[in-house]
Amino acid sequence: MTTAADIRDAETVRHWFASAKHDGASAEDQERICGVLAGFADLTAKTPDELVAFCFLRKKDTGQRFLSVKRRVQMNEWIDEYVAQQGWEGKDAVVNANVIRGFLIHNGVAIGGNVWRKRPAKE
Amino acid sequence: MEFKQVIGDRSTIRFFDPDKPVEPEKIQVMLEAANRSSRAVNADFVKAVVVFRDDLDDETWEQLKTPTTTVQLDLAPVSIFWYGDMTFAQGAQDRLKELVDLGALPVTHGWSHSYVDEVAYGQVVEPMSRDVMASTWAVSVESGLAINQALLAAVDEGLGVGLHAFDSATAKGALDIPDTWIPMWLMLVGYAAEDRRGGGQRPRRPLEANYYLGKYGNPWKDVPGVQDRLRREGMLQDPMDPEKRAAEVRELAERFGLPL
Numbered sequence: 001m002t003t004a005a006d007i008r009d010a011e012t013v014r015h016w017f018a019s020a021k022h023d024g025a026s027a028e029d030q031e032r033i034c035g036v037l038a039g040f041a042d043l044t045a046k047t048p049d050e051l052v053a054f055c056f057l058r059k060k061d062t063g064q065r066f067l068s069v070k071r072r073v074q075m076n077e078w079i080d081e082y083v084a085q086q087g088w089e090g091k092d093a094v095v096n097a098n099v100i101r102g103f104l105i106h107n108g109v110a111i112g113g114n115v116w117r118k119r120p121a122k123e
Numbered sequence: 124m125e126f127k128q129v130i131g132d133r134s135t136i137r138f139f140d141p142d143k144p145v146e147p148e149k150i151q152v153m154l155e156a157a158n159r160s161s162r163a164v165n166a167d168f169v170k171a172v173v174v175f176r177d178d179l180d181d182e183t184w185e186q187l188k189t190p191t192t193t194v195q196l197d198l199a200p201v202s203i204f205w206y207g208d209m210t211f212a213q214g215a216q217d218r219l220k221e222l223v224d225l226g227a228l229p230v231t232h233g234w235s236h237s238y239v240d241e242v243a244y245g246q247v248v249e250p251m252s253r254d255v256m257a258s259t260w261a262v263s264v265e266s267g268l269a270i271n272q273a274l275l276a277a278v279d280e281g282l283g284v285g286l287h288a289f290d291s292a293t294a295k296g297a298l299d300i301p302d303t304w305i306p307m308w309l310m311l312v313g314y315a316a317e318d319r320r321g322g323g324q325r326p327r328r329p330l331e332a333n334y335y336l337g338k339y340g341n342p343w344k345d346v347p348g349v350q351d352r353l354r355r356e357g358m359l360q361d362p363m364d365p366e367k368r369a370a371e372v373r374e375l376a377e378r379f380g381l382p383l
Contacts, residue, residue, distance in 0.1 A: 020383055021369075094380035102382030110190055115197040116380030117141050 002042045004034030010048040012107045013037070019106040036099040043082050051075075052107040072111050075104065079113075091116045128357030129279050134321025136283030138375045139198040139313030141176070149280040150201060150312065156276030160269035164248055165218040166211040168265035169307070171273075172204045172298045183297050192287040192309065194381060199311035204294055205270050206304035207262035212252030216244045259305065266307045273310065283315035316378070317371060323363035 007013050013034070017023050022030060041048060055075060057068045079100055083093045094116040101113045124132070150173055162168060176184075176199070188196055196202070219228065219239040228234035234243075251257045270286070277284040289309035294300060315321075331342030353359040376383045 022383075091380055098380055098382040105382050110193075112188060112193045113382060114380070115141070115194060116378075 002038040004031050004038050007038050007041060007048050008034055012048045012052045012103070016103045016106045020102060033099045033102075036096050037103055039086065040079070040082050040100050043085065044078050048103065052104065052109060055104065055109040055111075067109060072109065075109075075111060076113070124279050125357065127353065129275050131324070131353075131356075131358040131360045132320050133274060133278045133284075134323075134325065135285035136311075136313070136315045136317065136319070136321055137195045137198075137285060138315065138317040138379075139195070139200065139283060139311065140316040141198045141200060141313070143200070143314045145201045145282065145312055145314070149277070149282060150203075152280055153203070153273040153276045153282075153312070156272040157269040160265075160272045162265050162268070163261065164212075164215045164243075165222055166215055166265070168207055168211045168262050169269040170206040170208050170304055172206075172300070174202045174204065174298070176200050176202075179297060183293065186293040187290050187297075187309075189288045189290055192289055194379075195285065195287065195311055196309075198316070198379070199313045201312040203273070203310040203312060204289065204298060204300075205266060205307040205310060206300065207259075207266040207307050208301075209258055209262060209303045209305060211258070211262060211265075212248050215248045215252075216240065219243055219248075262305065263307070270308060270310065277312060281314075281319075282312055283317075283319055283321075285311050287311060317375060320360070321363075322368040322371060324360045325363065 017030070022033065025033075037048060041051065044051065046054060055067060055071050056065050057071070058065050079097045082100070083097050086096070088096050094114045098113045101111050104111050154171065154173075157169060157171065160169075184196060216239055220236050222228040223230075223234050223236060223239060251261065274284050274286070286308040287310075289306070291306040294306065294309075329345075331344065334343040335341050336343050350359060373383060375381070
């Protein structure tokens with residue numbers, strides 16, 4: 001099982017913490033969000049660096065890197081699966097899912113998630 | 124609200140209160156403002172479809188998103204889809220003659236029914252309507268004028284607004300958009316969950332970077348005292364404070380469970 005400490009020094013995690021200014025957060029908060037990401041790494045059997053790399057493909061002709069829509073969809077499906085596996089509900093489900101999305105966003109993967117509302121957008 | 128204050132207060136709002144509905148009356152004020160915009164040949168270049176959050180299902184909203192239109196679409200209670208109508212020239216002759224009869228297009232300036240038929244319509248409007256590039260230019264500019272008036276009216280009504288891209292293919296299907304309408308902007312409307320001035324004015328280049336006197340290359344020079352007056356009257360305001368804004372974004376992210 002991957003722990004927060006296992007992934008804390010990954011390049012993408014360090015970049016995420018620096019970019020999001022999580023370095024200034026309490027040790028408890030740092031541990032919590034790293035723990036969320038560590039669990040997701042376990043579910044996907046990918047390291048944080050591999051998760052970011054997974055979202056990109058290269059054009060065959062130019063070699064230029066681009067964000068894959070299909071892989072972002074896959075990532076969101078994995079996030080949904082992770083939330084269900086953990087049994088998170090309500091605001092916890094939205095917040096923890098968006099911890100992973102925040103990690104991806106700070107590493108250049110623009111990925112949309114859910115918004116927490118007091119009442120659902122549509123019954 | 125005073126006009127200059129409205130201009131100064133307007134900033135793109137990206138955090139709306141999703142649980143605070145917008146009064147239809149205020150939306151109508153925006154539409155009336157758009158409907159009063161300046162327009163060539165008195166044509167109805169601009170069209171709009173007002174959609175309240177619950178009018179479409181979640182899947183359609185998701186499909187309307189683009190790489191730059193994301194969370195704000197989830198938060199906005201009202202979306203106004205703005206289009207430009209490429210059939211603007213239809214009826215132009217009659218509308219121009221109506222303006223001649225009213226005296227808005229006066230004889231002193233050369234206007235008559237014959238001039239409308241032979242010159243204004245026959246040699247200008249009608250040929251332009253067959254030129255796709257010229258028509259697209261006209262429709263876009265004229266729509267922009269109307270859209271901006273709706274934006275400013277919204278600010279005057281105490282609402283937050285912003286213009287965004289949208290997936291036009293999804294919108295066309297979901298909203299039954301005619302083939303002759305071309306997409307302009309998606310205007311999101313709601314009460315701001317963030318500072319209603321968007322955290323301060325965005326950076327702008329000084330006038331001399333873009334505006335000239337007499338000819339290109341001779342930059343407009345500030346007239347002493349004007350900027351001070353505009354600060355007093357609210358058009359020029361304090362710039363964004365990045366630290367204050369970061370704290371606000373963090374607070375909003377916590378409220379809505381957004382990524383940070």
